[in-house]
Amino acid sequence: MSKIKETSTNFANKTALSDECPEVYTANLIGGQWALVICSWLLQGKLRFSELKKLLPNITERMLTLQLRRLEANHIVKRTVYAEVPPRVEYELTPIGYDLKPVIKELEKWGEKHKNL
Amino acid sequence: MSKIKETSTNFANKTALSDECPEVYTANLIGGQWALVICSWLLQGKLRFSELKKLLPNITERMLTLQLRRLEANHIVKRTVYAEVPPRVEYELTPIGYDLKPVIKELEKWGEKHKNL
DNA sequence: GACATTACTTACATTTCTTATAGTACCGCA
DNA sequence: TGCGGTACTATAAGAAATGTAAGTAATGTC
Numbered sequence: 001m002s003k004i005k006e007t008s009t010n011f012a013n014k015t016a017l018s019d020e021c022p023e024v025y026t027a028n029l030i031g032g033q034w035a036l037v038i039c040s041w042l043l044q045g046k047l048r049f050s051e052l053k054k055l056l057p058n059i060t061e062r063m064l065t066l067q068l069r070r071l072e073a074n075h076i077v078k079r080t081v082y083a084e085v086p087p088r089v090e091y092e093l094t095p096i097g098y099d100l101k102p103v104i105k106e107l108e109k110w111g112e113k114h115k116n117l
Numbered sequence: 118m119s120k121i122k123e124t125s126t127n128f129a130n131k132t133a134l135s136d137e138c139p140e141v142y143t144a145n146l147i148g149g150q151w152a153l154v155i156c157s158w159l160l161q162g163k164l165r166f167s168e169l170k171k172l173l174p175n176i177t178e179r180m181l182t183l184q185l186r187r188l189e190a191n192h193i194v195k196r197t198v199y200a201e202v203p204p205r206v207e208y209e210l211t212p213i214g215y216d217l218k219p220v221i222k223e224l225e226k227w228g229e230k231h232k233n234l
Numbered sequence: 235g236a237c238a239t240t241a242c243t244t245a246c247a248t249t250t251c252t253t254a255t256a257g258t259a260c261c262g263c264a
Numbered sequence: 265t266g267c268g269g270t271a272c273t274a275t276a277a278g279a280a281a282t283g284t285a286a287g288t289a290a291t292g293t294c
Contacts, residue, residue: 008279010150010252013175017154022228023221027144027153033127033282036144037134049241058130060283065242075231085291086240096231103227104140106220111139114192114213127249127282150252166271177253182272202261203270 026103029074034059034067036107039093039100042077046092076100143220146191151176151184153224156210156217159194163209193217 005011018025030036034056041047041055053064068091071077076097082088093100121128135142147153151173158164158172170181185208188194193214199205210217 005279008253009175010279013252014150016175017150021154021157021225022232023157023224024153024228025232026224026228027148031144031148033131033134036141037138040138040140050239053241058126058133061242062244062284063282066282081241084240085289086238087242087290089241099227099230103220103223106223107140107143108138110216110220111141111143113216115139115142122249125249125283130282167269170271177255178272179254179274180252183252198271201270202259203268204260204272206271 029071029076030100030103032067032070034063035071036104038064038067038071039076039097040104042091042093042097043101043104046090049089049091052091071097146188146193147217147220149184149187151180152188153221155181155184155188156193156214157221159208159210159214160218160221163207166206166208169208188214 014028018028030039037056038052041052047055049064049068052068053059053061056064068077068079072079075094077091078094078097080090080092082090131145135145147156154173155169158169164172166181166185169185170176170178173181185194185196189196192211194208195211195214197207197209199207
């Protein structure tokens, strides 16, 4: 999760596919190690940074920050900062984010059904 | 797409999440640059290796092979080899693979709806 | 004044994913 | 004998994602 090289073949391929296939577009947004789990939790209501950290025991703060920023940039989550000390920041899904519910539900259903191998 | 290091934190995190969250499990299977598009095409019927290659103009043969093998290992696609020369190999979705249809449909729907940004 | 708390940031290391390039076996056909 | 077509494999290198470790600001409490 560093800056992407916009001249790479990889980048070109990714954007081309994303442009042509809406399903790939969506997959790219909720892809990444943690984005999907974060959305799953947020579907149940808003959460603070520290609460998310507790729910995802192995995530590093760096990763949590990066993923949240990415989701925010894609208008999937909304970030609200309260000017307090110590700071308090709350994250919640936007309407667009909530729209992911059926997507996540289907992913979940398929997973439950076929996880056994 | 090389051998994964089973001692890495990354690997541990991924498998743990995959185990706990069926939605992540599913996402990991159809994740990767090309797996989802391949499935999308195969939803419409069986295809040969060379046909897939034509449909995905920028994929390298290596990537196509790797992804197909992975999908095969996960029982999502079935591979049929015809003992001819030149060789002919056909790929089609298994019933489990076809079960992905609603998942892909939802991904697609969300993408179409929100692609505009 | 030292310390704790929260939500980060920064620099760097490691792992994983993707691309590039070349090569293989098979056989029929010219 | 050499060429073409198919579906690969091998090796290397490049890019991207993830992890590790440390540090920061602000302020209220001890």
